[in-house]
Amino acid sequence: MQSTREMENEIIKVSRSATLPNMNDLHGKRIVLGLTGGIACYKAAELCRSLVKVGAKVQVVMTESAAQFITPVTMQALSGQPVFTSQWDAREGNNMAHINLSRDADAILIAPASADFMAKLIHGKADELLSLMCLARPIQTVPLIVAPAMNREMWAHPATQRNVAQLKADGAHVLNVGQGDQACGETGDGRMLEAEEIVDELLSFWTPKVLQGQHVLITAGPTYEAIDPVRGITNLSSGKMGFAIAKAAYHAGAKVSLIAGPVSLSTPRGIQRVDVLSAMQMRDAVHLAVQSATIFISAAAVADWRPDHAANYKIKKDGSGDTPELSFVENPDILAAVARSTRAQSGELFCVGFAAESHDLLAQATAKRVRKDVPLLVGNIGPSTFGQDDNALLLVDAEGAKEMPRDTKTHLAQDLVKEIASRIGKNHSRN
Ligand code: CTP
Numbered sequence: 001m002q003s004t005r006e007m008e009n010e011i012i013k014v015s016r017s018a019t020l021p022n023m024n025d026l027h028g029k030r031i032v033l034g035l036t037g038g039i040a041c042y043k044a045a046e047l048c049r050s051l052v053k054v055g056a057k058v059q060v061v062m063t064e065s066a067a068q069f070i071t072p073v074t075m076q077a078l079s080g081q082p083v084f085t086s087q088w089d090a091r092e093g094n095n096m097a098h099i100n101l102s103r104d105a106d107a108i109l110i111a112p113a114s115a116d117f118m119a120k121l122i123h124g125k126a127d128e129l130l131s132l133m134c135l136a137r138p139i140q141t142v143p144l145i146v147a148p149a150m151n152r153e154m155w156a157h158p159a160t161q162r163n164v165a166q167l168k169a170d171g172a173h174v175l176n177v178g179q180g181d182q183a184c185g186e187t188g189d190g191r192m193l194e195a196e197e198i199v200d201e202l203l204s205f206w207t208p209k210v211l212q213g214q215h216v217l218i219t220a221g222p223t224y225e226a227i228d229p230v231r232g233i234t235n236l237s238s239g240k241m242g243f244a245i246a247k248a249a250y251h252a253g254a255k256v257s258l259i260a261g262p263v264s265l266s267t268p269r270g271i272q273r274v275d276v277l278s279a280m281q282m283r284d285a286v287h288l289a290v291q292s293a294t295i296f297i298s299a300a301a302v303a304d305w306r307p308d309h310a311a312n313y314k315i316k317k318d319g320s321g322d323t324p325e326l327s328f329v330e331n332p333d334i335l336a337a338v339a340r341s342t343r344a345q346s347g348e349l350f351c352v353g354f355a356a357e358s359h360d361l362l363a364q365a366t367a368k369r370v371r372k373d374v375p376l377l378v379g380n381i382g383p384s385t386f387g388q389d390d391n392a393l394l395l396v397d398a399e400g401a402k403e404m405p406r407d408t409k410t411h412l413a414q415d416l417v418k419e420i421a422s423r424i425g426k427n428h429s430r431n
Pocket of ligand 1: 357
């Protein structure tokens with residue numbers, strides 16, 4: 001095992017000039033992106049770009065109608081691959097584009113999927129390349145993922161809903177639709193999900209559901225302790241690590257509740273979020289939500305103290321040069337209280353603590369784990385990670401310490417979720 005100093009040197013070693021690992025979560029995935037006719041084709045350009053950005057190899061296939069909305073030239077430039085639009089494409093040696101394109105694909109993603117195209121799919125129609133390819137795909141090994149896009153009336157029509165149900169029954173993975181303003185001027189359900197949301201769905205699709213059936217409660221971000229109506233005490237936590245864990249846990253199949261201090265981060269899809277300001281509010285929200293949770297991850301940087309009295313009005317200078325007298329009271333330790341509860345002690349609730357330290361990480365984290373009485377504690381060096389997109393973690397449990405080297409918070413969160421999943425259900429020693 002490394003010495004404390006070696007471990008810390010390793011963890012503190014932050015080369016800001018070095019390029020961070022790419023967000024290559026779909027690295028090596030071969031995706032056939034099928035476009036059908038609809039105004040949402042404009043979003044397919046961004047989707048293609050996003051998929052390439054996260055490491056996927058994208059092969060675009062377009063119907064004739066899709067080519068009315070966006071050109072194959074655009075899609076070729078974005079995917080870096082020639083686009084297929086016809087089953088008679090002579091570029092294929094055997095003239096069987098419908099077979100060749102699907103055989104080594106990891107998935108076929110139809111985005112946008114028009115109402116008409118979904119109707120074709122459920123009937124096994126094969127009168128042009130894209131539907132022919134979908135029908136000819138090896139159904140057991142090449143999943144079909146469908147992102148519908150249409151006017152709200154078309155989406156709500158019983159025929160469309162019947163088709164969606166049938167598509168699902170046939171094994172397709174049909175994504176939800178978005179809600180909002182539509183190109184036709186109406187407002188409602190039926191918009192295609194945004195590119196980022198579809199990429200997120202794909203990541204989730206390929207994530208093993210190691211937390212299926214679990215309810216994960218996560219706290220994230222700083223707290224804000226008011227001095228008066230315009231001032232307060234807070235810290236530099238951005239909430240990025242906690243939000244990344246929430247997303248990773250959701251992708252791993254968990255129901256996720258997130259209690260967030262004041263942060264400027266958007267809520268990841270599928271996650272129930274409660275916003276709080278102070279440590280006392282966070283404690284109340286946790287106590288309410290933790291009753292049904294099976295895993296509690298306390299990633300928030302909770303303020304240790306709060307002013308014992310928040311002034312009702314702004315404290316003013318009186319010109320004398322005197323400074324206001326502030327006195328503090330200690331905030332309750334949210335994690336320690338939860339970890340002491342009967343459910344946590346009986347193993348019904350698995351608690352994970354964090355330790356934000358500035359030095360002596362291994363020693364501090366080891367002592368903090370015992371003090372907080374949690375089976376797993378995640379140590380990190382606060383000043384080198386607060387607000388950043390990357391981090392380095394030190395996992396401490398009863399068996400010892402394990403380093404998770406510097407990486408993006410997204411990747412660390414995914415690995416942390418696996419570590420937690422491997423521990424739940426086991427009888428964990430706290431000492
Ligand atoms: N924590 C908490 N409630 C508090 C303080 C901390 O729930 N009032 C939780 C944090 O969310 C984290 C863990 O306890 O999971 C450790 O937080 P940290 O700030 O590192 O340590 P403290 O307990 O505050 O101790 P110290 O500041 O002395 O290091």
